Amino acid sequence: MTEAITTHDHPPAGIMRWLTATNHKDLGILYMSFGGLMFFIGGAFIMAVRAELLLPGLQLLSPGMYNQLFTLHALIMVFGAIMPFATGLNNYLIPLMIGAPDMALPRVNNWGFWILPFAAVLLLIPFFLQFFGIGSGASAAGWVMHNTSLDLQSGIGMDFAIFTIHLLGLSSLTGAINVVVTVLNMRAPGMTLMKMPLFVWAWLITAFMLILVIPVFSAAATMLLTDRHFGTHFFDAANGGDPILLQHLIWFFGHPEVYIVLLPAWGLIPHILATFSRKPVYGYRAQVYALWAICFLSFLVWSHHMLTSGLPLAAEVYFMYATMAISIPTSVLVFCWLGAIWRGAMTFETPMLFALGFVAHFGMGALTGMILPDVAVNAQYHNSYVIVSHFHYTFFGGGIFGMMAALYYWLPKFTGRMFDEKLGRLHFWLTVIFFNMTFIPQWFAGLDGMPRHIADYALRFSAMNFISSLGAFLLGLSQLLLVYIVVKCVRNGPKATGQVWEGAQGLEFTLPSPPPYHTFETPPLVK
Amino acid sequence: MNETRCDNHYHVPLPSHYPVTINLGLFISLLGFALRINTIASGIVLMLAGIAMILYGTSGWIGKIICEDESGNYHPWEDRSFRIGMAYFILSELAFFGAFLLALMYVRVFALSELASMDAHFTLWPDFKGIWPSGGPKSQAFTPLGAWGLPAVNSILILASAISLIWARKGLLAANRGQMVAGLAIAIVLGVAFLFQQAMEYRHAAELGVTLASGIYGTNLYMLTGVHGVHMLAGIIMLAVLLLRAFHGHFNAENRVGLDMVTWYWNFAVVIPGLLVFIYFYWL
Amino acid sequence: MKLIDAAIHDESVIKKRSIRLFCCSRRDGAASFRETGPIRKQLPLWFGMVFLLFVSGLACAQSIWDFQEPVTPVARDSITASVDFMRIIMGIYAAVFAIFAYSIFKHRKSSGARPGAFTGPGTKWQWALAISPFLLLIYIDYIWMGIPAFHAIAQMEDTRTAAEMVVKVTASQWKWQYEYPEENIKFVSTIATTQDQIHNRAAKGEHYLQEVDNPLILPTNKKIRILLTSTDVIHSWWVPSFGVKRDAVPGYLREMWVNIEKPGIYRGQCAQLCGSGHAFMPIVVEAMAEPQFKEWLAQKKAQGAAAESAAGKAWSREELMAKGDEIYNRICIACHQAGGAGLPGAFPALAGSKIVNGPFLDKDGRLIKDGHLDRVMNGKAGTAMQAFKNTFSDVEIAAIVTYERNSFGNHMGDMVQPAQVKALR
């Protein structure tokens, strides 16, 4: 038995260390590396899409292939890149931040991570099989599969996507339960709930949302599976079902899901802003309550994604007003970020730049979100590029910027080495410029009436798409710089101190960089 | 919150290969399943192989936890982790059931009435009344199932099983091992009886013409009871493990986290959903 | 949006606009630009400038905020709501982020700022400042924009009051069927752009992808109730100029209404991901004054009668083949591809297909289940192959079946007569 000779201080060597890992730092690194890898795969898929959209006419892809590509892009980015990366951060950081020896359920933790690579492979199998003439390719029905009958008539790819969803659901669920247990049970003495860092709070709330909505998504996928293969009739009007039922179930998951993606970023931004403003966190309580309020409201607004599906008048009005209410707790967060830098002594290292970039771009995404639920005009926005622009401002401008900020902020902590600050800033500026170049034109294409999900478009949309595609290519290329920066940092960056940043606060910065394999085996005392 | 700790050392388990094994098994079995339902019959082989791996992994993992438990690695601090974890897991199970129950509600309240009440001149389904129980405009005819036969008996069975589990736990707390074993055994018997009756109920339903072809009614019947049945089966297996452990003299009034967790699972993720299905599907 | 339209023909418009965009932001940023020292110190400033660039750039670009020209009351409501709301959020953005930019500029360590230690609003005055944005937000959401939105929705959803006419739209992959129930007229509308244009083998026309063979004809100044349904998957009927978009859900009816105020040709397209032909499902509506509309109705009815009699006559192989060729390249090609090659895995090839090269009628003249004619008339449930008897005339079905049996290397040599199809319906 390997276990006989393996002790706590000497993890098994080689691949077994990672396969059997129960150490939260090892798993954190695994999660984050996986997330990073998937970001590039998801990005590569969408590069093909943008190349097709560069000019009107079909140049590279068949329409069916186009649909597969953006479906895979979205699934991979959301479930493969952002969520695992954020989970990696929580794995690495939560025990350090609350002074715990590890996550509460280390083996469950391993279980949750090692589902992901299998799920990714399962998702991609049909995509590659089609090149050998087997099956009709991966799922091509959009990331939330909201068009039932289309799902029903899709080929083998849909079954693989359904099973992928089950696996991903299991992974998120185990991860979420682990977070809840860790936070509720593993805090060091004196670390009361209201003393926890905001990142931990945000993850606690995220986990809570995951536990409630992931099963609904799995249930919807299960219904789809039985409708496809076992003769049930959930979504078939002739037999008393309703295609709209699927949309209700899926958006009941889907709307909280967008906050699940963003909450971890909301939680870590105050850390970074406070550090580089050299000030304490501003409005701690207000932020905790705002996060809870957003969590609560997010369960009540799902139908704003289906306002054109012919809901009754009363439902339309309700979902409009309820959705608008989310702007109130969200603006609490925005003002707390403002309070965080106000009268600080700011410096602008790369993590700070990304944090400020997060605020700027998420602000645009959120404010554009504020106008979407207005039913009087949603008919014009819905399923147009306006929506695509909106959610990339939140997902990329919010989620990815947030994750980048976190990466730069804690990378020296993880690796014990500093990254190249100059290149980091360059990466930031390139990302900002090309990100906007990609997604601003999409807003205007949408206003002008360009629907999403189309492989080819009318000539009136050419100018905007051309700019957007160029922006996307350059955005993609500038992300390669990130790889270089990380590799360079890990290989031969200068040594980092434990404190890393001058103004950094929090338990994790009381440890050396990188922290030893086991930390806080006896809990620290928090005043 | 932290005063329950008996010492300052949390048990951090050593590396383990069971989780990865289970995942590989999951992957292989789902791959096989996907192939199987897409006319590649040999997928079944993969599926079985995968399931075998999952069984191996889970039993190994659980066995290991039991070993660790019995060799005194777990203290109230670790126990609390398990309990909180189980509580939130049950919450997610309830959300899972909730989705199916809400689907039923949606159909009963919204879908059927909308199908029946389209504009009279343009209706797509003339002559459709849309009154539950109904299988939708095009479904085969069937006779709806009554609530006061087998379903009611079944509900009583699972209620009784819940009570007997609580009684078993009382026995443990009072250091009455006989009562604990008896309670567990009774709960298992009741559970098995439930499943058996459910099978009879399916046969009865088929005689009344309630199949999947009877539209949304049959769909809901088989899905709700099916999902419930799977959880029931899992619960029975857990209870069986408990019973075995009880025979081996495991558990005592302080060290009973396994028993508590399974009791919760049984009462909240099996019994309550079962009763809800009875109330909302059969009765109302 | 005329600007964009023009831009396609005249690239200089785009250039001019982007120059304008630049000028604005220069002017705002330039003054403070000079005050700062070495490059590194300018970074925060650059940051502020990017904000200004967004805001002022968008403000300059006001002319492209609009939707396509609104021609119904609903569309005018929606454009007002959109423009108002966009102004509001841009105002908020400018205000909030001006404060951010100010702070970023003022509270730099390099300019000697001392960090404060406050963690929340302290004085009454600060509390008031902290609360006021929420009041403002509530006012915006529920009063300023909320109340007009409520009225607009009520109007939008009131499809029945004073409706003077009904049109029923049935969507299927990837075409629209339009029906005037009161007039007993029904026809199918599919994309008219050729495959050659799509695959860049021919020059693209002005209305590339937004042109159809049979546009929907509607009268102006009449409240028209539009019913929607679908035969397969969910589609969505969207004409930006009308301000309406509504899903067509299989098995259910959805409704909306339009009252077109201006004659003209309006273009839109399907707005719900509905499979591989989703991008090729345009909608064209031709609105004309009542008298012309009446004329068109009469003409269409005469055509219907002619088609009716055409089904009775015996057609020659050549006539059927020519018609079949036209239909194939308009409709079937979307799935079964040029030359009947199909798409492996998704759509079967018709060239050499067992079904196409098999019998289709049994000896009693009944349809053979899963025979060629049956497949085309009744489709196959659960797949993209739909029942064409609902949308095709007898002649069309006869033509397409005859065509397929004698093309792509299939040499069955037989044919189907429209009269046969009629009898089999």
Ligand code: HEA
């Ligand atoms: C992380 C992701 C994320 C986030 C955070 C949001 C945030 C919001 N979104 Fe978005 N949304 C998506 C991701 C996200 N969205 C995605 C992926 C889709 C498309 C899915 C698909 O169809 O594929 C979508 C689609 C979508 C729709 C459906 C559109 C349609 O298809 O018709 C709607 C409609 O209401 C909507 C609304 C909102 C609202 C109201 C918010 C709110 O949370 C925003 C609240 C914030 C604010 C309002 C601004 C904050 C305040 C200030 C900056 C200060 C204010 C100051 C003063 C007033 C002084 N979103």
Ligand code: HEA
């Ligand atoms: C976290 C979520 C996330 C992220 C980060 C992104 C990132 C990007 N997205 Fe994504 N997107 C979604 C989530 C996300 N998207 C979702 C949910 C949908 C909806 C799908 C649906 O409707 O079902 C969608 C849909 C979507 C569409 C609409 C497709 C359609 O409706 O037809 C487009 C179109 O432009 C698009 C573009 C982009 C681009 C250019 C990026 C870029 O930011 C990506 C940048 C990153 C890289 C490029 C990777 C790094 C570089 C390399 C791999 C090196 C190679 C580089 C080159 C060859 C240049 N996305």
Ligand code: CUA
């Ligand atoms: Cu029909 Cu998209």
Ligand SMILES: [Cu+2]
């Ligand atoms: Cu939403």
